Amino acid sequence: MSELQASASGGRVRVAVDTPQHSGLTGPLDYLSEQALAPGSLIRVPLGKRELMGIVWPGESDQATAAELLRPILGVLEGLPPLSARWCELIEFAAGYYQRSVGELALSVLPPQLRELDGTQLQLRLKRVAKWAAEQAARTPDAAPVLPTLSAAQTEALARLDGLLRQAGAEAAPPPLLLYGVTGSGKTEVYLRAAEHALAQGRQVLVLVPEINLTPQLEARFAERFAGVATVSLHSALTPAQRLRNWLAAHLGQARLVLGTRLAVFASLPQLGLVVVDEEHDPSYKQQDGARYSARDLAVYRARLEKVPVILGSATPSLESWHNANEGRYQRLALPARIGGAALPRVRLFDMKTLPVKKGVMTALTAPLLQALRERLARGEQSLVFLNRRGYAPVLHCGECQWKSDCPHCSAWRVFHKADRTLRCHHCGFSERVPSACPTCGNLDIAPLGRGTERLEEQLAEALPGARIARIDADTTKLKGELEAQLGAVHAGEVDILVGTQMITKGHDFRRIGFVAAVNPDGALFSSDFRAPERLFALLMQAAGRAGRDAEAATLGPSEMWVQTWHPEHALYQALARHDFEAFAKNQLAERAGAGLPPYSHLALLRAEARDAAVAKAFLDAAAAWAEAQPEAQQQQMLIYPPVPMSIARVANVERVQMLVEAGSRAALQRLLRLWLPELGALKREHKGLMRWAVDVDPLAI
Numbered sequence: 068m069s070e071l072q073a074s075a076s077g078g079r080v081r082v083a084v085d086t087p088q089h090s091g092l093t094g095p096l097d098y099l100s101e102q103a104l105a106p107g108s109l110i111r112v113p114l115g116k117r118e119l120m121g122i123v124w125p126g127e128s129d130q131a132t133a134a135e136l137l138r139p140i141l142g143v144l145e146g147l148p149p150l151s152a153r154w155c156e157l158i159e160f161a162a163g164y165y166q167r168s169v170g171e172l173a174l175s176v177l178p179p180q181l182r183e184l185d186g187t188q189l190q191l192r193l194k195r196v197a198k199w200a201a202e203q204a205a206r207t208p209d210a211a212p213v214l215p216t217l218s219a220a221q222t223e224a225l226a227r228l229d230g231l232l233r234q235a236g237a238e239a240a241p242p243p244l245l246l247y248g249v250t251g252s253g254k255t256e257v258y259l260r261a262a263e264h265a266l267a268q269g270r271q272v273l274v275l276v277p278e279i280n281l282t283p284q285l286e287a288r289f290a291e292r293f294a295g296v297a298t299v300s301l302h303s304a305l306t307p308a309q310r311l312r313n314w315l316a317a318h319l320g321q322a323r324l325v326l327g328t329r330l331a332v333f334a335s336l337p338q339l340g341l342v343v344v345d346e347e348h349d350p351s352y353k354q355q356d357g358a359r360y361s362a363r364d365l366a367v368y369r370a371r372l373e374k375v376p377v378i379l380g381s382a383t384p385s386l387e388s389w390h391n392a393n394e395g396r397y398q399r400l401a402l403p404a405r406i407g408g409a410a411l412p413r414v415r416l417f418d419m420k421t422l423p424v425k426k427g428v429m430t431a432l433t434a435p436l437l438q439a440l441r442e443r444l445a446r447g448e449q450s451l452v453f454l455n456r457r458g459y460a461p462v463l464h465c466g467e468c469q470w471k472s473d474c475p476h477c478s479a480w481r482v483f484h485k486a487d488r489t490l491r492c493h494h495c496g497f498s499e500r501v502p503s504a505c506p507t508c509g510n511l512d513i514a515p516l517g518r519g520t521e522r523l524e525e526q527l528a529e530a531l532p533g534a535r536i537a538r539i540d541a542d543t544t545k546l547k548g549e550l551e552a553q554l555g556a557v558h559a560g561e562v563d564i565l566v567g568t569q570m571i572t573k574g575h576d577f578r579r580i581g582f583v584a585a586v587n588p589d590g591a592l593f594s595s596d597f598r599a600p601e602r603l604f605a606l607l608m609q610a611a612g613r614a615g616r617d618a619e620a621a622t623l624g625p626s627e628m629w630v631q632t633w634h635p636e637h638a639l640y641q642a643l644a645r646h647d648f649e650a651f652a653k654n655q656l657a658e659r660a661g662a663g664l665p666p667y668s669h670l671a672l673l674r675a676e677a678r679d680a681a682v683a684k685a686f687l688d689a690a691a692a693w694a695e696a697q698p699e700a701q702q703q704q705m706l707i708y709p710p711v712p713m714s715i716a717r718v719a720n721v722e723r724v725q726m727l728v729e730a731g732s733r734a735a736l737q738r739l740l741r742l743w744l745p746e747l748g749a750l751k752r753e754h755k756g757l758m759r760w761a762v763d764v765d766p767l768a769i
């Protein structure tokens with residue numbers, strides 16, 4: 068019971084509480100307790116005039132507060148087993164790495180309802196969870212699941228994995244596995260078998276997916292395979308009550324399988340035996356506010372802490388993971404071919420320059436593309452048309468006075484949504500009815516410029532009468548159940564052409580799609596963000612991956628990916644045409660090495676926000692001056708770039724400025740940040756009008 072000793076002595080306990088931001092990065096605070104409390108216990112403590120939930124934190128107090136100043140704790144949440152020492156360690160690491168306070172992070176990843184419960188309410192919840200778990204365990208399959216015969220590559224991958232699973236809990240942590248499998252190669256089957264093995268060992272399994280919209284499909288596949296295994300999901304679309312129930316089920320060890328989005332990486336799993344990160348390259352794994360953590364990176368850290376295997380799966384791994392595999396830090400397992408010998412789609416780079424030029428008319432639905440769609444329709448095949456822009460048109464425009472539908476609060480256009488006739492800002496949410504005439508000159512003839520998915524759907528319907536067209540994007544799937552219903556219709560063959568944003572390009576196991584078109588992907592080619600090519604390549608590979616997944620359906624004709632571009636000769640498209648991720652990755656890594664960019668360097672972004680951009684900039688300049696004076700910055704070849712406006716500089720009338728810090732070593736960057744942050748808190752007070760500042764470690768979007 069060494070865990071008990073730390074807090075049993077002298078009545079002093081360390082407690083992680085969510086202290087207010089302005090108090091700076093504080094560690095756990097000391098309180099007095101009459102009874103010995105196991106680390107990880109949930110308790111109630113006073114803070115100022117408030118009463119808060121806190122977590123008894125492992126480790127020694129620094130005794131900074133004199134004993135006579137300590138306040139007694141108010142109570143203990145009885146009946147809940149303490150959070151494990153490893154869970155606390157994960158939180159402590161993440162808080163340190165992403166520069167947040169331990170208490171803030173720890174409390175923010177617990178289900179919010181947990182904070183409001185008293186002992187009696189908790190007892191009731193615990194009873195319900197136990198009942199639910201018993202029901203789950205009694206669930207019998209409709210029919211025994213039919214296990215597919217594994218492909219040779221799957222068999223080999225699993226043999227390697229089994230070796231690691233057997234080692235789980237041994238002295239050294241097994242190396243992370245990068246499951247590099249082309250689209251449709253059966254990665255999910257590998258996850259299922261690995262999960263089966265871990266479950267059979269009496270362990271819990273954590274499976275992460277990048278987006279909520281991928282959880283229903285995955286839940287269904289796991290439920291079908293593992294009837295009788297209590298399974299829960301954890302994501303932000305759950306009600307507070309569901310989230311608490313699922314969290315408790317995992318924490319009590321009753322849920323054996325936990326599926327979820329990035330926040331699930333913090334689930335309490337006392338018997339964790341395997342972690343899976345599906346589509347590990349996906350940017351959605353990075354949290355974009357508060358503690359800006361990468362769930363993928365934390366999954367790797369957590370697996371090492373628990374000494375259990377972690378599988379990172381992708382057809383287009385992140386360059387960070389690819390580099391780690393190249394360097395031998397990760398083990399690479401490849402699934403080089405599609406299941407059943409299905410061919411990857413032929414990629415057709417359609418050169419927009421070959422179209423006859425009609426002045427002023429920019430069309431996304433080119434005649435050859437419509438022809439290709441008609442052919443697929445005639446054959447009874449499904450097609451997918453992909454455009455990464457929702458709404459009807461990105462901007463409304465007056466030809467007389469050149470007025471455009473800008474947002475009064477942001478440096479961005481308001482998007483025209485035709486269905487509800489609104490102009491909506493996708494950044495601040497500001498929405499107004501579409502004016503019937505130009506607001507500046509009164510011209511009645513204002514017209515949409517460019518196109519989003521809503522307009523694309525309309526134009527397709529005009530051009531292809533009789534075709535059954537469905538659209539899936541954030542606008543058509545707002546209501547609960549809508550997405551499932553729409554995907555269901557696609558799977559049932561009730562849809563001929565599916566139009567949508569990137570939501571439909573990843574992860575879905577469509578069986579009937581033979582043709583995928585990207586109508587306007589060029590924009591990302593010339594972005595100033597060094598990660599833009601990596602993201603575009605992954606997106607297009609994933610989109611291509613939705614076509615031709617069923618080897619048997621291919622008797623109709625070969626599947627095809629259609630890319631409309633003004634730059635067919637671009638190296639990115641050339642690699643795409645050959646489905647050559649490896650060449651693309653090699654090329655990109657060489658460029659990154661040359662430019663000293665990640666994974667060859669380590670970045671942090673310091674962001675500042677104010678009504679006046681000059682205030683934000685002055686704060687960052689002062690921050691830079693302070694850091695540059697530190698010996699740490701000078702010795703470690705730390706590079707601090709001048710502050711620049713963010714790509715969308717103003718959102719909701721707030722100017723946003725950012726400053727990039729680049730370091731050769733992760734440890735050096737961490738050391739600087741640790742010194743810097745308390746300083747920044749003090750600096751903020753000197754810069755009147757500064758609203759917020761934040762640090763983003765390993766930022767994804769620059």
Ligand SMILES: Nc1ncnc2c1ncn2[C@@H]1O[C@H](COP(=O)(O)OP(=O)(O)OP(=O)(O)O)[C@@H](O)[C@H]1O
Pocket residue numbers: 215216217218221248249250251252253254255256381382406573574575576612613616
């Ligand atoms: N050994 C197998 N035999 C027959 N069918 C299989 C086998 N393994 C997987 N499948 C089926 O092949 C299809 C594709 O598998 P899966 O969805 O796992 O691919 P994936 O590698 O995850 O692809 P993506 O990266 O595109 O999501 C699924 O319908 C799955 O049920």
Ligand SMILES: [Zn+2]
Pocket residue numbers: 474475476477479492493494495496497718719
């Ligand atoms: Zn706005």
